[in-house]
Amino acid sequence: MSGLIKSSIARKVVMALSGLFLVFFLAQHFTINVTSVLAPDTFNEWSHFMGYNGLVQFILQPILIAGVIVHFVMGIVLEIQNNRARAIKYKKYSGGANASWMSRNMIITGLVVLAFLGLHFYDFWVHEMDYKYITANPEDPTRYLEETVHKFEPVWRTVLYVIAFVLLALHLWHGFASSFQSMGVNNKYTPAIQTFTKIYAIAIPAGFIFIALYHHFNPITQ
Amino acid sequence: MKLNLKIWRQKDARSKGEMKDYPINGIEGDMSFLEMLDVLNEELINKGEEPVQFDHDCREGICGSCSLQINGEPHGPDRLVTTCQLHMRKFNDGDTIVIEPFRATAFPVIKDLVIDRSAFDRIQQVGGYISVNTSGNTVDANATPIEKEKADDSFYAATCIGCGACVAACKNASAMLFTSAKVSQFALLPQGRVEATERVQSMVRQMDLEGFGNCTNTGACEVECPKGISLENIARMNREYLSAKLKG
Numbered sequence A: 001m002s003g004l005i006k007s008s009i010a011r012k013v014v015m016a017l018s019g020l021f022l023v024f025f026l027a028q029h030f031t032i033n034v035t036s037v038l039a040p041d042t043f044n045e046w047s048h049f050m051g052y053n054g055l056v057q058f059i060l061q062p063i064l065i066a067g068v069i070v071h072f073v074m075g076i077v078l079e080i081q082n083n084r085a086r087a088i089k090y091k092k093y094s095g096g097a098n099a100s101w102m103s104r105n106m107i108i109t110g111l112v113v114l115a116f117l118g119l120h121f122y123d124f125w126v127h128e129m130d131y132k133y134i135t136a137n138p139e140d141p142t143r144y145l146e147e148t149v150h151k152f153e154p155v156w157r158t159v160l161y162v163i164a165f166v167l168l169a170l171h172l173w174h175g176f177a178s179s180f181q182s183m184g185v186n187n188k189y190t191p192a193i194q195t196f197t198k199i200y201a202i203a204i205p206a207g208f209i210f211i212a213l214y215h216h217f218n219p220i221t222q
Numbered sequence B: 001m002k003l004n005l006k007i008w009r010q011k012d013a014r015s016k017g018e019m020k021d022y023p024i025n026g027i028e029g030d031m032s033f034l035e036m037l038d039v040l041n042e043e044l045i046n047k048g049e050e051p052v053q054f055d056h057d058c059r060e061g062i063c064g065s066c067s068l069q070i071n072g073e074p075h076g077p078d079r080l081v082t083t084c085q086l087h088m089r090k091f092n093d094g095d096t097i098v099i100e101p102f103r104a105t106a107f108p109v110i111k112d113l114v115i116d117r118s119a120f121d122r123i124q125q126v127g128g129y130i131s132v133n134t135s136g137n138t139v140d141a142n143a144t145p146i147e148k149e150k151a152d153d154s155f156y157a158a159t160c161i162g163c164g165a166c167v168a169a170c171k172n173a174s175a176m177l178f179t180s181a182k183v184s185q186f187a188l189l190p191q192g193r194v195e196a197t198e199r200v201q202s203m204v205r206q207m208d209l210e211g212f213g214n215c216t217n218t219g220a221c222e223v224e225c226p227k228g229i230s231l232e233n234i235a236r237m238n239r240e241y242l243s244a245k246l247k248g
């Protein structure tokens, strides 16, 4: 197994599988978030379920965190190795002549998304851990929407969310379809995969941006 | 045509090297890029200076010796041609042209624009063959029927001339396009299936050992390849490799 990770192709497959897993997770996360706009009661219900269900909390959540860690650690390892593979750089390199900006800058878009995940973790996960286990508040199945909307009150946080999702869109624009190539899938379905990638890469981040802006401009006032 | 050339000069493998300016005059649009360099070298020799070293052999796009990163692209701005097939009419009077060696840690510079591409030879050596009995009862290749589509794909893969433009273009200096062409050429044919499992693993292992980077599917290689080798070959190699590993 460790021999497998030593090969460049295996590292690519790890990147692809962890990336696809995150793509799948992102769609699921979006489905829940969009209810915060469309059906607030459902949002509270689902959030409460996610927050207190043993399977979600103690199995799925650790798997997700592991997936994120594997993905960005492997991404950084690849970047370091790829830098070494051209120790002496070109004086003139026309990268844009033969490859898209998105495909050439996965590490940049990825690292911005990672920085955002740091903020996101602080905002929601740390808060939840404190609420549930440190301050040990009682269960309150109706608190989620209000807490979420409050988060989007400050302009700075809303702006950071928007920027992060624009960069995530760029990351996915290349990454989603790329993961199929990495796993050896390049056939008559490839054009369809590429089209779906473009739709997904725009629609899902745009949806997250819409939700952030919606809550920013519709604060809960009591 | 009057041009301003900026050329990488490096005395030998151990020296540091630097870009040098060479203004040049009287270049015709019908000259090839290498002929333009011949004109420059003739001038340099007449002046008693050291001519610029560069690789070339066939000068008709089949040997893969010529290289050169021209204005940031391997084999220059034209598509599906090698440097020897690149015409000077692709440039304009007064242009500045930056000429560098293909850069990759696995392709060290020997002198000026000449690089050592023996890493490719070693990748070929570990798997670029099939075992057939040549002791007098050689089977005619055509005795084994092969689907036209597969034969064509194998043939296209086999048109790779091993120039290294794919590595030079790739931001990761990855040799996946070259290696996958060499793997595919055999993997597609029944004669090549016998050693397929071993071949893909050996060639990928050697490719990694040589210090080429990891593919991130940017597609730059396919765009710059003078022979139009397709990314489908990389996907095929990934499939071959994964199934070889899963088989154990």
Ligand code: HEM
Residues within 6 Å of the ligand: A012, A013, A015, A016, A017, A018, A019, A020, A022, A023, A026, A071, A072, A073, A075, A076, A078, A079, A106, A107, A109, A110, A111, A113, A114, A117, A171, A172, A174, A175, A176, A178, A179, A180, A182, B215, B216, B217
């Ligand atoms: C929710 C967040 C993320 C999702 C959905 C995601 C998704 C993907 C996908 C599908 C790929 C393509 C894999 C392939 O080409 O085989 C990929 C590649 C990549 N990701 Fe992410 N990613 C995310 C976050 C990150 C983060 C935080 C980093 C931090 C460094 C990162 C760095 C990279 C890099 C460097 C690549 C390029 C590897 C390559 O193209 O081979 N990603 N990502």
Ligand code: SF4
Residues within 6 Å of the ligand: B159, B160, B161, B162, B163, B164, B165, B166, B167, B177, B178, B181, B221, B224, B225, B226, B227, B228, B229
């Ligand atoms: S794949 Fe194309 S660019 Fe790469 S070595 Fe072969 S011919 Fe040259």
Ligand code: FES
Residues within 6 Å of the ligand: B055, B056, B057, B058, B059, B060, B061, B062, B063, B064, B065, B066, B082, B083, B084, B085
């Ligand atoms: S010199 Fe043979 S391909 Fe250019």
